[in-house]
Amino acid sequence: MSVASRAKKLQRASSRKWNFFFGIILAAVLFVSVALRFYVIEPIRVIGNSLDPIVPAGSSIWVCKLPTCTHKLTRGDIVLIQLPDGEKVLREVFGLPGDSIFISADGKIQSAENSFTWEDESEIISPRNFQIPRRGDSLQIKNLNDISFDYAVAMLQRKKGLRKFYTEATLFRGKDSLSLSRVGSTSLAGRPVSIREIHGFHWQEYFLIGLQINREDPGATPVHFERKIFNAEDSTEISSIPVRENYYYVICTQGSRCEDSRQFGYISQKSIRAKMIHFP
Structure with missing residues (x-):
C-alpha cells in the first residue's frame, strides 16, 4: 500500500472518530439546552398589563425555575x-x-x-x-x-x-x-x-x-x-x-x-x- 493510500485511510478513520466525538458534543449541548429550557430558565413574553409599568405588556423576560430561586424570595420579587x-x-x-x-x-x-x-x-x-x-x-x-x-x-x-x-x-x-x-x-x-x-x-x-x-x-x-x-x-x-x-x-x-x-x-x-x- 502506498504512502498516499495509507494517509487517506488514516484520515478517514480519524474523520469518523472526530465526527462521532462532535456528534456526542452536539447531543450533550442539545440535552443541556432542553434541560435548561424546561427545568432551569425559560423565556416568557408578557401578554397582560397586570404589572405595568414594572413589567410592561409585550416585554420579554427570563424566569428561573430552580428551588434556589423560588424558595428564597424577597419583597418586590416578580414571580410566576x-x-x-x-x-x-x-x-x-x-x-x-x-x-x-x-x-x-x-x-x-x-x-x-x-x-x-x-x-x-x-x-x-x-x-x-x-x-x-x-x-x-x-x-x-x-x-x-x-x-x-x-x-x-x-x-x-x-x-x-x-x-x-x-x-x-x-x-x-x-x-x-x-x-x-x-x-x-x-x-x-x-x-x-x-x-x-x-x-x-x-x-x-x-x-x-x-x-x-x-x-x-x-x-x-x-x-x-x-x-x-x-x-x-x-x-x-x-x-x-x-x-x-x-x-x-x-x-x-x-x-x-x-x-x-x-x-x-x-x-x-x-x-x-x-x-x-x-x-x-
Whole structure:
C-alpha cells in the first residue's frame, strides 16, 4: 500500500472518530439546552398589563425555575404563580411568611416593611388586617377575623378540595344568637339575599348584610356573623389548620382590573413556579 493510500485511510478513520466525538458534543449541548429550557430558565413574553409599568405588556423576560430561586424570595420579587384553575400569571411578592398586613378601603396595603396603593381599588370595602401564615404555624379558626377566615378556607380548598369540607354562618348581636331569617330583608347588588346561600358568602358580603340589619334594627351592640368549618365526611368541626409550607401575599398593579391575593388569598410555596431574573 502506498504512502498516499495509507494517509487517506488514516484520515478517514480519524474523520469518523472526530465526527462521532462532535456528534456526542452536539447531543450533550442539545440535552443541556432542553434541560435548561424546561427545568432551569425559560423565556416568557408578557401578554397582560397586570404589572405595568414594572413589567410592561409585550416585554420579554427570563424566569428561573430552580428551588434556589423560588424558595428564597424577597419583597418586590416578580414571580410566576399557578392559580387553582391552572392558569399561570406574573405577580409581585408583597408580603413574606409571618408578615402582618393592613389593607384600607382607599386601596392602600402596608406592612412594617412595605406599602403600595392600588388605583381604582374596589375589593376592600372596610379596613382589615391579617398575618401571612408560615410553615409550622397552626391557624386557630376561632381567632381569625373575617378576611383571615376567607383566606384559611381558600387554603383548605387548594389542599383538600372543595367537597371535603363546608362552612356554616351564625348571626349574633353581642353574645346572643339571632335567627338567620333576619337576612331575608337584605340585598346584595340589588338582589334579595337567600338564607340558603348565606353560608357560602365572603367577608365583604357578610359586612354589607350586617350594615343593612343594623340600619333596619339599630341596637346598642352591632350584629356580626361568626363562621365555622366542618369536615364533609363526618361533620366534625375543624378547629385548627396546621401550616405545612410557607405562604406569600402577591399583588398586581392595576387595582380592580386584575386579580391578586385580595381575591385568591395566600399563595403557597409550591404554587410559585419561577422567579423573574433581573439581568444587569
